[in-house]
Amino acid sequence: MPQSFTINDTTLRDGEQTAGVAFTAEEKLAIAEVLAGAGVTEIEVGIPAMGEAELDVIREIARRNLGVTLMVWGRMTGADIAASLASPADIVHLAIPVSDLQLAAKLGRDRRWALEQIAPHVLRVLEGGKEVSVGMEDASRADPNFLCRIAEAAQRAGARRLRFADTLGILDPFATAAIVAKLRSAVDIELEIHAHDDLGLATANTLAAFRAGASHASTTVNGLGERAGNAPLEEVVMAMRHIHGIDMGVLSTALPAISLRVEQASGRRVAANKSIVGEAVFTHEAGIHVDGLLKDPHTYQGFDPAELGRTHRTVLGKHSGSHAVLSACAAIGCVPDRTQLPRLLESIRRFAMDTKRSPDESELRNLYLETMPDPAFQI
Numbered sequence: 001m002p003q004s005f006t007i008n009d010t011t012l013r014d015g016e017q018t019a020g021v022a023f024t025a026e027e028k029l030a031i032a033e034v035l036a037g038a039g040v041t042e043i044e045v046g047i048p049a050m051g052e053a054e055l056d057v058i059r060e061i062a063r064r065n066l067g068v069t070l071m072v073w074g075r076m077t078g079a080d081i082a083a084s085l086a087s088p089a090d091i092v093h094l095a096i097p098v099s100d101l102q103l104a105a106k107l108g109r110d111r112r113w114a115l116e117q118i119a120p121h122v123l124r125v126l127e128g129g130k131e132v133s134v135g136m137e138d139a140s141r142a143d144p145n146f147l148c149r150i151a152e153a154a155q156r157a158g159a160r161r162l163r164f165a166d167t168l169g170i171l172d173p174f175a176t177a178a179i180v181a182k183l184r185s186a187v188d189i190e191l192e193i194h195a196h197d198d199l200g201l202a203t204a205n206t207l208a209a210f211r212a213g214a215s216h217a218s219t220t221v222n223g224l225g226e227r228a229g230n231a232p233l234e235e236v237v238m239a240m241r242h243i244h245g246i247d248m249g250v251l252s253t254a255l256p257a258i259s260l261r262v263e264q265a266s267g268r269r270v271a272a273n274k275s276i277v278g279e280a281v282f283t284h285e286a287g288i289h290v291d292g293l294l295k296d297p298h299t300y301q302g303f304d305p306a307e308l309g310r311t312h313r314t315v316l317g318k319h320s321g322s323h324a325v326l327s328a329c330a331a332i333g334c335v336p337d338r339t340q341l342p343r344l345l346e347s348i349r350r351f352a353m354d355t356k357r358s359p360d361e362s363e364l365r366n367l368y369l370e371t372m373p374d375p376a377f378q379i
């Protein structure tokens, strides 16, 4: 994959569109700062058409001189363009529905009307001194040949970027690659994939789009965003590194802290098993896994958690084996013998089923003491 790849993080736009999520100005600023600090070079910061309060935050983010490209989102209308031009954004993104369904149902329009909108609106932004990205909303349900006409019109008008939005998250990686490749051969401006996760395929589709010729990808921290969310920043960064050997320029050790910041600001809990940033994704209980890890961490390590500033953790539970128990006991200075070990393992299993958790150190010590052989029965 010879071309360059850039993340356009939209936590502050599509991420904040998550139902029930509303960042304060301070939270938006803090999120912009941690993203920039981690090396994200482009951020979709908000929607100027929402009004003065939103514009003020966008202005404040710009005042911080974070060294990132700022994009604002707007509909392809005169009013939204006027609001966007009043912002300090570098790129104004103009979205227009492109599926027949959305054009007709939302706007009472057709393809010809949509095509006619591109040139005058792009020109208006360019005349306002800003660069333009054209967004094809609901592109995954649109006629691919029509998408190419929109793409060509955007390029002709002077847009620097085209965004392909799988608005409803209905594509798979093969379909994504096919349509992105078709667009790639139609135009040579920047091409952004905007994938949603309704079928759990946003990251896969983002990687497929990169492979097929996309230059940019929308991401959000923790995969925040409309409904099931967008492609998670942390997944795209780590998957590009480990699957394609491509450095997205984002400091991976910063990802857990960014995730936590967005979790706090959004009020959306990150699932324990959320890839990359979930609390439990480097925690192991199963006996065979712990035994393998104790012998060589590479046995059950797809990538080193140290890349995220994290470490493996092992816990005892229903699925523990004797090596794990011996290791956990050694850590608290206890040494069960051959006869005690099976009883202790059985007690640990019962404990896990009764409490639905792992024993902590003092509980393990108690289980150890309870299962010690009674001297009266020793030969």
Ligand SMILES: CC(=O)SCCNC(=O)CCNC(=O)[C@H](O)C(C)(C)COP(=O)(O)OP(=O)(O)OC[C@H]1O[C@@H](n2cnc3c(N)ncnc32)[C@H](O)[C@@H]1OP(=O)(O)O
Binding pocket: 014, 017, 047, 049, 050, 075, 076, 077, 095, 096, 097, 106, 107, 137, 167, 226
């Ligand atoms: C797929 C996406 O994520 S698109 C991004 C969507 N993001 C948001 O909606 C979040 C922020 N939105 C808002 O604050 C408000 O919805 C605003 C300020 C943008 C607009 O508010 P309102 O003017 O009150 O309109 P409302 O949201 O109720 O309806 C949307 C209007 O935009 C029109 N519209 C929707 N998309 C487009 C478009 N791309 N181009 C032109 N018009 C559009 C709709 O047809 C409707 O117009 P109508 O009033 O003539 O029927």
Ligand SMILES: O=C(O)CCC(=O)C(=O)O
Binding pocket: 014, 073, 093, 094, 095, 096, 134, 135, 136, 137, 138, 163, 165, 166, 167, 168, 194, 196
């Ligand atoms: O910017 C666009 O064109 C699309 C907006 C969006 O968030 C989506 O379609 O999911």
